[in-house]
Amino acid sequence: RKEVEQDPGPFNVPEGATVAFNCTYSNSASQSFFWYRQDCRKEPKLLMSVYSSGNEDGRFTAQLNRASQYISLLIRDSKLSDSATYLCVVNAGGTSYGKLTFGQGTILTVHP
Amino acid sequence: NAGVTQTPKFQVLKTGQSMTLQCAQDMNHNSMYWYRQDPGMGLRLIYYSASEGTTDKGEVPNGYNVSRLNKREFSLRLESAAPSQTSVYFCASRAPRGENTEAFFGQGTRLTVV
Numbered sequence: 001r002k003e004v005e006q007d008p009g010p011f012n013v014p015e016g017a018t019v020a021f022n023c024t025y026s027n028s029a030s031q032s033f034f035w036y037r038q039d040c041r042k043e044p045k046l047l048m049s050v051y052s053s054g055n056e057d058g059r060f061t062a063q064l065n066r067a068s069q070y071i072s073l074l075i076r077d078s079k080l081s082d083s084a085t086y087l088c089v090v091n092a093g094g095t096s097y098g099k100l101t102f103g104q105g106t107i108l109t110v111h112p
Numbered sequence: 113n114a115g116v117t118q119t120p121k122f123q124v125l126k127t128g129q130s131m132t133l134q135c136a137q138d139m140n141h142n143s144m145y146w147y148r149q150d151p152g153m154g155l156r157l158i159y160y161s162a163s164e165g166t167t168d169k170g171e172v173p174n175g176y177n178v179s180r181l182n183k184r185e186f187s188l189r190l191e192s193a194a195p196s197q198t199s200v201y202f203c204a205s206r207a208p209r210g211e212n213t214e215a216f217f218g219q220g221t222r223l224t225v226v
Binding site for chain 2: 003006008034042043044045046049087089097098099100101102103104105
């Protein structure tokens with residue numbers, strides 16, 4: 001089983017739609033969680049961290065369920081500029097402290 | 113504001129040749145990483161260095177070696193390049209403390225092995 005798994009999509013949605021991405025992780029000792037965004041042929045950049053109580057940043061909401069080892073990202077009122085690949089990232093704990101593992105990414109295309 | 117600098121940006125190698133990818137960060141980060149990215153595969157961890165003086169294998173270490181030269185620099189070496197190592201390579205670094213700290217990436221090295 002992969003350490004971090006995402007639905008690769010692709011997701012094609014119209015402007016204004018709400019879209020949700022899911023991610024699961026296998027290491028129960030994982031300590032912190034992130035969503036990164038990657039534009040075509042560019043380096044990944046942090047979109048948001050994911051906190052235990054859930055957190056929101058404008059149109060973006062991230063949720064964490066430690067019991068189910070599950071992370072989600074919700075994008076409301078999608079914009080054309082949201083088109084990108086969204087990467088789920090997990091920071092390991094324990095003996096693998098500091099190890100950052102990426103999911104394979106979910107491709108989102110927002111169309112007019 | 114240099115951040116994370118990778119060199120070279122592009123490289124073409126012949127099978128069997130060797131090369132070293134260089135990475136340097138100027139943010140005083142303890143942790144540094146090397147990833148490769150292939151189409152549809154996301155970023156796969158090759159090696160990481162949680163702190164100066166330590167290195168650990170990631171998901172796909174075979175065919176690579178690393179050196180954490182000092183706190184700033186983390187190099188990746190291909191001793192005998194193979195076509196399967198054709199990929200985009202990203203170096204990243206991360207702050208010394210705290211769990212929810214952002215990783216910063218270099219712009220990538222596009223490597224083709226023919």
